[in-house]
Structures are given as C-alpha cells and as structure tokens.
Amino acid sequence: xxxxxxxxxxxxxxxxxxxxxVLFLLGFGIDAFFSNFPLTxxxxxxxxxxxxxxxxxxxxxxxxxxxxLVRSGVATRTYAALDRWVSWLPGGLVHANIAxxxxxxxxxxSSVATAATVATVxxxxxxxxxxxxxxxxxxxxxxxxxxxxxxxSINLIVYGFLTQSSIPQLFLxxxxxxxxxxxxxxxxxxxxxxIRPDLGGLRRTFPFPQMLRALIDLVPILMLxxxxxxxxxxxxxxxxxxxxxxxxxxxxxxxxxxxxxWDMLTxxxxxxxxxxxxxxxxxxxASFLNFTLASAGLGRELTEFMDGLGLSPLGFxxxxxxxxxxxxxFIETLSLMVxxxxxxxxxxxxxxxxxxxxxxxMIVLIEMALITPPVGLNLYVVxxxxxxxxxxxxxxxxxxxxLTMLVMAFLxxxxxxxxxxxxxxxx
Amino acid sequence: MELxxxxxxxxxxxxxxxxxxxxxxxCATFVLTDIIMRRFGTSLGGTEEIAGYAMALAxxxxxxxxxxxxxxxxxxxxxxxxxxxxxxxxxxxxxxVMSGVIITIALKAWPVLERSIKNGSTxxxxxxxxxxxxxxxxxxxxxxxxxxxxxxxxxxxxxLIKRRHGDTEQFIGAFAEQETLQ
Numbered sequence: 001x002x003x004x005x006x007x008x009x010x011x012x013x014x015x016x017x018x019x020x021x022v023l024f025l026l027g028f029g030i031d032a033f034f035s036n037f038p039l040t041x042x043x044x045x046x047x048x049x050x051x052x053x054x055x056x057x058x059x060x061x062x063x064x065x066x067x068x069l070v071r072s073g074v075a076t077r078t079y080a081a082l083d084r085w086v087s088w089l090p091g092g093l094v095h096a097n098i099a100x101x102x103x104x105x106x107x108x109x110s111s112v113a114t115a116a117t118v119a120t121v122x123x124x125x126x127x128x129x130x131x132x133x134x135x136x137x138x139x140x141x142x143x144x145x146x147x148x149x150x151x152x153s154i155n156l157i158v159y160g161f162l163t164q165s166s167i168p169q170l171f172l173x174x175x176x177x178x179x180x181x182x183x184x185x186x187x188x189x190x191x192x193x194x195i196r197p198d199l200g201g202l203r204r205t206f207p208f209p210q211m212l213r214a215l216i217d218l219v220p221i222l223m224l225x226x227x228x229x230x231x232x233x234x235x236x237x238x239x240x241x242x243x244x245x246x247x248x249x250x251x252x253x254x255x256x257x258x259x260x261x262w263d264m265l266t267x268x269x270x271x272x273x274x275x276x277x278x279x280x281x282x283x284x285x286a287s288f289l290n291f292t293l294a295s296a297g298l299g300r301e302l303t304e305f306m307d308g309l310g311l312s313p314l315g316f317x318x319x320x321x322x323x324x325x326x327x328x329x330f331i332e333t334l335s336l337m338v339x340x341x342x343x344x345x346x347x348x349x350x351x352x353x354x355x356x357x358x359x360x361x362m363i364v365l366i367e368m369a370l371i372t373p374p375v376g377l378n379l380y381v382v383x384x385x386x387x388x389x390x391x392x393x394x395x396x397x398x399x400x401x402x403l404t405m406l407v408m409a410f411l412x413x414x415x416x417x418x419x420x421x422x423x424x425x426x427x
Numbered sequence: 428m429e430l431x432x433x434x435x436x437x438x439x440x441x442x443x444x445x446x447x448x449x450x451x452x453x454c455a456t457f458v459l460t461d462i463i464m465r466r467f468g469t470s471l472g473g474t475e476e477i478a479g480y481a482m483a484l485a486x487x488x489x490x491x492x493x494x495x496x497x498x499x500x501x502x503x504x505x506x507x508x509x510x511x512x513x514x515x516x517x518x519x520x521x522x523x524v525m526s527g528v529i530i531t532i533a534l535k536a537w538p539v540l541e542r543s544i545k546n547g548s549t550x551x552x553x554x555x556x557x558x559x560x561x562x563x564x565x566x567x568x569x570x571x572x573x574x575x576x577x578x579x580x581x582x583x584x585x586x587l588i589k590r591r592h593g594d595t596e597q598f599i600g601a602f603a604e605q606e607t608l609q
Contacts, residue, residue, distance in 0.1 A: 043535035244458040269448025277489035
C-alpha cells in the first residue's frame with residue numbers, strides 16, 4: 001500500500017492533475033483495492049467535517065491580514081527604518097532585506113506574501129544604489145521563507161490540524177529556529193561580503209538621531225505582532241481568534257497610512273478567497289486520504305515496513321531530509337507538506353520523535369523547497385518584482401541561504417531543544 | 428463562443444468571491460466582538476460554531492472562483508516540456524479528471540443534506556442550529572463547483588475539437604507560479 005500511494009502520487013502529480021484532486025483519487029484507489037469496507041460512502045461527511053472547522057478559518061484571516069498589509073504602504077516605511085539600522089554591516093541593504101522579511105514574517109502566515117511584500121519595496125533601491133542583483137534578490141527570496149516559520153504560520157496551522165497537535169505549541173517552537181535562521185542569513189551575508197565586497201554594494205551609516213526617529217516606523221508592525229502572538233499566550237484568544245485580531249490591526253494600520261480604498265478592499269477579499277480555496281482543496285483531499293489510509297491499516301503496514309528497513313531513528317530522519325530536498329525541487333511547498341504528512345508523520349512518530357519538533361524540521365525543509373528550482377515559488381515572486389535580468393540570478397543568489405537552511409535542519413536534528421525549549425518552558 | 432462563456436463565468440464567480448470574502452470579514456468582526464466581550468465577562472456565545480460554518484461555506488463557494496483564476500495548484504514537470512497542442516491535452520485531461528472528482532464529491536454531499544432534512548437534525552451545540560440551514564448552502568456550493576468545472580471542461584473540449592487548442596491556455600492552462608510573473 002505504501003508503494004501504491006507513493007508511485008500513484010508521483011505519477012498523477014506528473015500528469016499535472018491538480019494536487020487536491022490527486023489526493024482524492026488516491027483515496028478512491030485505497031478504497032477500491034485495500035479496504036474491506038466501502039470508505040467512499042463517508043466522503044460527504046469527510047468533506048463536511050474537514051471544512052467545518054473553526055481552527056482552519058485562521059487561514060483566510062491570516063491571508064486577509066497579509067493582503068491588507070501588503071497594500072497598506074507600511075512595508076516601505078519599515079524597510080526604510082531597518083535600512084537606517086543595519087546597512088552599516090558588510091552587505092549593506094541586503095541586511096535590510098532580511099530584517100524586513102523577518103519583521104513581516106512575524107505578522108504574516110505566508111512566505112510568498114512576505115517575499116512579495118519585501119521584493120516590491122526593496123527592488124527599486126537595488127538599482128538605485130548599484131547592488132549586485134544576485135545576492136540582493138536571493139536574500140529576499142530566502143528571507144521571505146521565514147514567513148511560514150516565525151509565528152503566525154499558515155503551514156503550521158495546517159500541520160497542527162492534520163496531525164492533531166497543538167497550534168500554540170507549534171507557534172512557540174517556530175520562534176527560536178525562525179529568528180536563528182534570520183541571524184544565520186545575516187551572518188552568511190557578512191561572510192560572503194567580506195570575501196567578495198563587490199557583491200554587497202554601498203555600506204551606509206546614519207546619524208544616531210535619524211536612527212532613533214526611524215524606530216517609530218517599526219511600531220505598527222511590532223504592535224501587530226504583539227497583538228497576535230500576545231493575545232494567544234495571554235490566554236485571551238485561540239490562534240483563530242488571534243487571526244481575527246490581526247485582521248483588525250492590519251486594517252487600523254492601513255487606515256493610519258491612508259491605504260484603504262474600495263479597490264484595495266475588493267482586491268484583498270477576492271485574493272483571500274482565491275488562496276483559501278486553493279489551500280482548502282488540498283487540505284480536504286489530504287484529510288480524506290488520511291482517513292482512508294488509517295482505515296485500511298496503514299499503521300500496521302508502516303511498522304512492518306520500518307522494521308524491514310532496519311534503519312536507526314537517526315538514519316531514518318536523514319532519509320526523510322533527503323526525500324524532502326529531492327521532492328522540494330519539483331513540488332509546490334504546501335502541497336509537498338500536505339501530501340507527505342499522512343505517510344511520513346506516522347513513520348516519524350513510530351521512531352519515537354516528537355510531533356512538534358518534526359513539524360519545525362519539516363518547515364525548515366519546506367522553506368528550502370521554496371527557493372530551490374525548478375519549482376520554487378519565492379524565486380518566481382522575487383523575479384516577478386524585478387522586471388529585469390533572469391531567474392538564474394535569483395537562484396544563484398538564494399543558494400548560500402539554501403545551504404544555511406540545511407545547516408539549520410542538521411542543528412535541529414542534533415539539538416532538538418532549539419525547537420522544543422520554548423514550548424516546554426512555557427507549558 | 429466558448430471564450431465568451433468563460434468570461435461570463437469569470438464575472439459571475441468574481442461576484443461570488445466578493446460575497447464570500449465579505450462574509451469572512453463579517454465573521455472576523457463577530458469573532459473580534461466576542462473576544463472583547465469576554466474581557467468584560469460576557470460572551471456572544473457560539474462564535475466557534477459559526478466560524479466553522481463560515482469556513483465550510485466559504486470553502487465550497489470559493490472553489491469555482493479559484494478554478495477560473497487558475498489558482499488550484501498543479502505540478503508542471505512534464506507539461507512544461509510539451510508543445511502547445513500537447514499542453515492543451517494535459518490541461519483538458521486534468522480538467523476531465525477534476526470534473527469527475529468534483530461531481531463525485533457533490534453527489535456524496537447529497538446524503539449529508541438529505542439526512543439533516545429527513546431527521547430535522549440540529550447541531551449538538553448550545554445554539555442547536557438546524558443543520559439544514561448550513562448543509563443546504565454548503566451542498567449548493569459543491570454543486571456550483573461541479574457545474575463550473577463541467578462547463579469549463581466542455582468549453583475546452585469544444586475548442587480542442589475545433590483545433591483551437593492555443594485558446595484553452597488562457598483559462599485552463601497557466602500555473603500559479605507563472606501568474607506571479609506577470
């Protein structure tokens with residue numbers, strides 16, 4: 001059955017059938033070939049209960065928050081403010097790209113939205129100040145991936161939903177690895193630019209009073225992060241409710257910066273519906289496949305399969321890492337996550353690993369998938385905002401950051417407490 | 428003719444999407460009000476239940492809009508290497524499969540509604556919502572999605588038969604990644 005699902009999955013995906021539909025087809029196949037009782041009879045109920053979810057409504061809320069924020073004009077101010085603070089480092093404005101992406105990750109649940117936001121404000125500066133386009137755009141693509149690691153995160157909500165693990169704990173677990181990655185990105189930038197100063201462009205220092213004044217422009221984003229994450233951990237709101245708080249906060253910011261108009265509102269709303277339905281078709285398909293796999297006795301077969309492999313838990317995790325890197329070249333990230341959860345997560349748990357920890361490891365690997373060609377959404381988003389040069393430059397520029405992520409993945413395997421320290425400390 | 432139909436469907440579903448989006452906004456306001464009221468020791472009650480219903484309805488009615496905006500994710504490994512005629516074959520094939528699956532879902536959604544009509548069932552919650560109220564629009568959403576998918580497939584097939592396969596690209600072809608390039 002594992003073989004059937006894996007081969008069927010890859011074969012049908014290669015035919016470019018929509019990912020969500022492929023998951024349903026596999027579920028039908030399991031029902032027809034592996035199950036003793038008809039599972040498809042329950043399809044209607046499955047679809048209803050997978051979408052009738054107060055947890056998942058956090059997805060459209062976080063998408064809407066991002067859509068409003070992107071159109072509010074707050075990104076330009078944030079970028080300018082961070083420029084004042086970090087552009088003295090070797091690499092100059094490249095650090096502002098990473099820092100802005102990190103800030104936006106803390107309010108956005110999506111990596112693509114984060115990369116798009118930063119790319120829109122940063123790219124015009126690159127040309128003006130004569131930066132090397134490779135490293136500059138690569139840093140945006142990579143920094144943007146932090147959107148799904150630093151809470152809030154749509155991918156972690158989906159992971160929590162499908163594995164029935166705690167979303168607040170997942171959010172806490174993502175914080176240190178997310179900030180750690182941001183620092184490592186900046187470190188690798190400094191190293192690269194010390195070796196090859198021509199890649200970094202102009203380093204600039206600003207007078208201290210100017211730096212202080214710039215802090216005011218960071219207040220809206222920090223407040224929004226405080227509202228969303230604070231309301232969860234103060235016990236005032238569930239992650240879903242915090243998302244609604246975030247929507248209100250984003251609206252206030254947009255109002256304050258004069259970015260609210262009828263057009264902006266309709267575009268934000270229809271954009272939200274489009275992305276939400278895209279995600280939900282995949283999530284509902286995965287729930288159905290999950291259900292059929294479990295009913296047809298996947299658990300037993302997995303244990304036998306794992307025993308047959310004879311791998312140590314560490315050996316197994318390394319195989320999983322390689323698998324995600326390879327699949328990450330070809331499969332869009334949320335799909336990659338959702339299609340693999342029903343098969344991989346039970347195996348990982350059988351090996352005695354923590355479900356929260358694996359969620360974070362998976363996110364790091366998914367982040368890599370976002371910037372590895374040929375299918376790496378963030379590369380395309382950044383290239384789309386550049387309007388010149390070609391995609392290869394962004395890919396090359398993203399490569400050092402990609403390796404940094406791989407280092408983070410190994411650090412997580414060697415020191416699981418990087419992810420688990422905060423959730424355990426605050427339990 | 429086919430392209431005109433698609434244009435009409437697009438406009439129609441944009442309206443639906445706007446309505447769904449507005450519904451989500453109302454739901455967010457509702458949730459927010461509840462959080463604030465809880466701070467003052469009262470509560471609207473049942474927000475979680477209503478949020479769940481809103482999500483189910485938004486999902487079923489938003490699907491067709493996403494389909495027409497070519498937002499449902501597909502993998503582009505083999506397809507991108509084919510010429511325009513073979514690409515159209517890939518696209519039409521995937522639309523036929525998709526329509527089949529969506530029609531199946533819509534058919535299987537009917538028993539859910541039928542049961543809540545027959546038994547007059549209510550939700551096992553403080554609100555005791557009569558489930559027909561939410562199952563009916565939810566079912567209708569999946570039927571709408573099935574109708575849209577079938578119509579789009581027929582339009583594409585008809586263009587394919589007329590050897591105008593280049594024209595199908597613009598409503599069943601492009602991929603999410605390519606769209607962001609524009």
